[in-house]
Amino acid sequence: MLAKKYFNFIAILVLTLFSFSAYGEETKQEPGNTVNTAQEIKEYIKHHLKDSHDFHFYTNNETGEHRSFPLPVIVWTKDGLKTFMSSAFHHDDNGQVIVEKGNARLVKLHSKIYQLDQGATTVAFDDDHHPTNAHKVLDFSITKSVFGMLLTGLLMLLGFSALARGYKKGHTVPKGVGRILEPLVIYVRDDIAKPNIGEKKYRKFMGFLLTVFFFIWILNLLGLTPLGFNVTGQIAVTACLAIFTAVIYLFSGSKDFWKHTLWMPGVPMILRPILAVIELVGFVLIKPFSLLVRLFANMTAGHFVVMSLIALMITMKESFGAVTSTGMSLVLALFISVIEILVAFLQAFIFTMLSSLFIGMAVEEHDHH
Amino acid sequence: MYNLIGAGLIVIGGGIGLGQIGGKAMESIARQPEAAGKIQTAMIIIGALLEGLAFGALILGA
Amino acid sequence: METLLNDFSVGLFFMQGIILIILILLMRKFAWKPILDALQTREDGIQNALDSAENAKLEMQNLQADNEKLLKEARAEREAMLKEGRELKNKMIDDAKAEAQAQANTMIAQAQAAIESEKKSAMADLKNHVAGLSIEIAEKVVRQELANKDKQLELVESMLGDAKLN
Secondary structure (H helix, E strand, O other): OHHHHHHHHHHHHHHHHHHHHHHHHHHHHOOOOOOOOHHHHHHHHHHHHOOOOEEEEEEEOOOOEEEEEEOEEEEEEOOEEEEEEHHHHOOOOEOOOOEEEOOEEEEEEOOEEEEEOOOOOOOOEOOOOOEOOEEEOEEOOOOHHHHHHHHHHHHHHHHHHHHHHHHHOOOOOOOOOHHHHHHHHHHHHHHHHHHHHOOOOHHHHHHHHHHHHHHHHHHHHHHHOOOOOOOOOOHHHHHHHHHHHHHHHHHOOOHHHHHHHHOOOOOOOOHHHHHHHHHHHHHHHHHHHHHHHHHHHHHHHHHHHHHHHHHHHHHOHHHHOHHHHHHHHHHHHHHHHHHHHHHHHHHHHHHHHHHHHHHHHHHOOOOOO | OHHHHHHHHHHHHHHHHHHHHHHHHHHHHHHOHHHHHHHHHHHHHHHHHHHHHHHHHHHHHO | OHHHHHHOOHHHHHHHHHHHHHHHHHHHHHHHHHHHHHHHHHHHHHHHHHHHHHHHHHHHHHHHHHHHHHHHHHHHHHHHHHHHHHHHHHHHHHHHHHHHHHHHHHHHHHHHHHHHHHHHHHHHHHHHHHHHHHHHHHHHHHHHHOOOHHHHHHHHHHHHHHHHHO
8 A cells, every 4th residue: 555655656756857848848949938047037936926917927038928818907096986807907007008998097016906197108217117107006906815705705605605504404413525524613713712712702792703714714725726826815804814913902091901901000100101001002003913913924935935945946957957946946846835835724723722822812801909 | 235234133033033943843743642732732822922922023134 | 223213204104103002992892702602601501511411410429328318217117017016916916825824714713713613513413412321221121120129228228328429
């Protein structure tokens, strides 16, 4: 049995190695149609880590052909709301293509949409490659991240409402996908919410905690698929999640919590205002900030490492040869991807755990003082 | 350049901290295997707090 | 920090906020509430079943104890009844014995009394008979004796002599 497993593993490894080396040969014969130099790879990774307005599959540099899937752009400009498909930009990301909608002239620059100032016809740049005659617009587009979130929301609604319907039908034990989801729900309830918030009060926060847990987890996992999502690596997304947590625990704080935060009993009078400032800053700024930065940095770092390791097969080709570099990058990328699967769960767990911990701190009632 | 040195220092500090947390947690689990679950949870929480600190510093520096 | 702030997309932030709020509300209504309620009822059901099993066990134990007690009582009662019966029997035997004894005694006494009186009457009869007989004899003797004068005198004489002796 074990030998068979090993055989399968080796067979797959050899097959993948050969197929990739064949691919490598091909690229050697046709230089210029893929990302090749270290600089290009860096740009490519940087581009991936950002949000984008289309699903991009590949580009043929020689013919300039792009294979991608456009997404709708919805922007609020000085001249009102403008909507169009992102294909109008023709995959330009350097402010070259100008889309005219009424009076508004829009360009896309580093995955952001800018509106040109009145009278300007081309984008002018300063030394740091910042545009001087254009400004950002409020971008409510269905970007890749928003699309990912909608997809996640849909998946969650489908999966969990199926589980809920199963219970309503009278199945005491869930069927199908519910068998996986139910233990996770119980895990969040019994191991995250109850110990941190307390038996009496946890029920009120379950909706938020469960939603956030599965939302983050599914988005993290989605980021590991080749679809190229990096939703939880967007600082706006994690900031929104962290602010939700902060708002919830600040608004559900008990009298005791505010008393202990603002006028800590049992310490000398002189220290009380200082402590109040420290606690307040901690609860209002530092805790949400650490929440948002942790998730963002973990996911960004994960994507960065996986992509860099995949890129090894190009950057190391010169020094090690196609087969060795491909094999190395494959093994390392596989290894890191396995760790990333763990991290995807761990970050969702930690976000939910710390959220419930902070909520627990806020709603806790002290018996005697 | 200085950013990178700072990042290196942060990583050194964070690494020492994480090592301490992990090592002590292992010791405690070895001493009391029945409390492994609780120790693990506490370890992860403290690790996460440390991580937040280190990442905060990295982000502020970058 | 600057690049991060530059990357921060206010639009994405808003979209995320709206999506998250809608998702939380929808999930609460359609998923979490029914799921958590179902889990709660299931756990309560399990708890109840366990509790009732425990209760049944306790009841069973009580019942068994009751049975034991009843059995004990019954046994004690039987014992008491047996004992009473035995006592009664003994008493009856004793009573009967005593009565029989008493009756026998009275019968013996009566018999003795009867024997005594019979004896007395027989004695009296005998005495009478003997007296009659002796008188007869005496008559005959006297008749014979008195046939001759000497003898009569002699008799008188001896009788007088007897009378003196008396």
